[in-house]
Amino acid sequence: MYNFAYHRPDSVDAAKSVFSGGDDPKFVAGGMTLIPTMKQRLAAPSDLIDLDGIGALKGIKAEADKIVVGAMTTHADVAASPEIRKAIPALAKLVEAIGDPQVRNRGTIGGSIANNDPAADYPAALVGLGATVVTDRRQLAAEDFFTGLFETALEPDELITEVSFPIPEAAGYAKFANPASRYAIVGVFVARTGGGVRVAVTGAGPCVFRVPEMEKALASSFSADAVKDIKVSDSDFNSDIHASAPYRAHLVTVMARRAVEAAQ
Amino acid sequence: MRTTVSMTVNGRSVSDEVEPRTLLVQFLRDNLRLTGTHVGCDTSQCGACVVHVDGKSVKACSMLAVQADGREVLTIEGLAEDGELHPMQAAFKEHHGLQCGFCTPGMVMSAIDIVKQHPDPTEAEIRESLEGNLCRCTGYHNIVKSIVAGAKTMRG
Numbered sequence A: 001m002y003n004f005a006y007h008r009p010d011s012v013d014a015a016k017s018v019f020s021g022g023d024d025p026k027f028v029a030g031g032m033t034l035i036p037t038m039k040q041r042l043a044a045p046s047d048l049i050d051l052d053g054i055g056a057l058k059g060i061k062a063e064a065d066k067i068v069v070g071a072m073t074t075h076a077d078v079a080a081s082p083e084i085r086k087a088i089p090a091l092a093k094l095v096e097a098i099g100d101p102q103v104r105n106r107g108t109i110g111g112s113i114a115n116n117d118p119a120a121d122y123p124a125a126l127v128g129l130g131a132t133v134v135t136d137r138r139q140l141a142a143e144d145f146f147t148g149l150f151e152t153a154l155e156p157d158e159l160i161t162e163v164s165f166p167i168p169e170a171a172g173y174a175k176f177a178n179p180a181s182r183y184a185i186v187g188v189f190v191a192r193t194g195g196g197v198r199v200a201v202t203g204a205g206p207c208v209f210r211v212p213e214m215e216k217a218l219a220s221s222f223s224a225d226a227v228k229d230i231k232v233s234d235s236d237f238n239s240d241i242h243a244s245a246p247y248r249a250h251l252v253t254v255m256a257r258r259a260v261e262a263a264q
Numbered sequence B: 001m002r003t004t005v006s007m008t009v010n011g012r013s014v015s016d017e018v019e020p021r022t023l024l025v026q027f028l029r030d031n032l033r034l035t036g037t038h039v040g041c042d043t044s045q046c047g048a049c050v051v052h053v054d055g056k057s058v059k060a061c062s063m064l065a066v067q068a069d070g071r072e073v074l075t076i077e078g079l080a081e082d083g084e085l086h087p088m089q090a091a092f093k094e095h096h097g098l099q100c101g102f103c104t105p106g107m108v109m110s111a112i113d114i115v116k117q118h119p120d121p122t123e124a125e126i127r128e129s130l131e132g133n134l135c136r137c138t139g140y141h142n143i144v145k146s147i148v149a150g151a152k153t154m155r156g
Helices: A012-021 A034-039 A075-080 A082-087 A089-096 A101-106 A109-115 A122-129 A212-220 A245-262 B024-031 B087-094 B104-117 B123-129 B140-155
Strands: A005-007 A025-028 A047-050 A060-062 A066-070 A132-135 A139-141 A146-148 A160-166 A170-177 A184-193 A196-202 B003-009 B012-018 B050-053 B056-059 B072-074
Touching: A012 A025, A012 A047, A025 A034, A060 A082, A066 A082, A075 A082, A075 A089, A075 A101, A075 A109, A082 A089, A089 A122, A089 A170, A089 A184, A101 B056, A101 B104, A109 A122, A109 A160, A122 A146, A122 A160, A122 A170, A122 A184, A122 A196, A170 A245, A184 A212, A184 A245, A196 A212, A196 A245, B012 B024, B024 B050, B050 B104, B056 B104, B087 B104, B087 B140, B104 B123, B104 B140, B123 B140
Parallel strands: A005 A047, A025 A047, B003 B072
Antiparallel strands: A060 A066, A066 A160, A132 A139, A132 A160, A170 A184, A184 A196, B003 B012, B050 B056, B050 B072
């Protein structure tokens, strides 16, 4: 790892002010991706700005129709939250299956979505539930936030402060996990909400996406049978040693069916 | 570009100068000479470096020493009391929960965290919770057996 200057500000404003004075600064949340990347010298920031000291970014608030999760809330805290387990059990289940216990003790929702790994679980939950990403300057619908492979709509100095999840009528998540890393080879999040049904897929393509045909079918009948014969095109799908593009396309249908079956 | 870090390690206050890039595991091993915490893969896969920071298990190869500043760290060396093995260590010894022993410190530290989450863990819960710990000898069967037994003793 190349050396850097380490900063631990205690407010969002202080973090931004350090950022603006840095040569090639980077924010670090849980560091579960960034620190290994720096160890491989694939990232070499001049300044590492640790957001862990900003108490205002941590915590879970339950409101009548939504759950608001602070950007620096760890996966372990989301998975264990009684409010989330009650209001959106599918979200707690999804988070419980991220990485391993040690990763969940350090990794955060803000860090995960800012990284936008194509195989990460959280993007499916955000897009599936129609969540809103709140930053230090604006609010973004999840679909507008995730823009491509490891790409988001965030400006370089923009900080996620919280994520707001509307409480669905029912939701389910099913993933076909890489047996070694637990990343999603394909993960499908299905949610039935007052505004309709949403189906979001992670792992299959370069970035999370919705499947309108499945949403339409589930809107008329919210049942596993409604999606079991709907195929998705594998053009633009990921293909690697773990799974070919056509296999991933096959898994989208299977996982969608299982997600509907698991929905509660 | 050096900075001073202070933390409590195994109940003892320690303080030393490190570079910001110093990993927690390097600080424990090289500065404090606490070499019970192992570096297996150095890519956060294997869990040989698991320690507890403020009571939660973390991989010490994926955390900076400066990030542990002011915190409480517990390593494998901090488990035994007055020469008596911790019940989980004793269970690993009794049930032959190790072959070469390299992964053992991380396994024991993870196991104690598992028991905190699941005081009476099922075999499935243990196997699921050991996701982040690899044993290249593949001695999982006795590791799981040890954790079941260690949990029982810990419950008292």
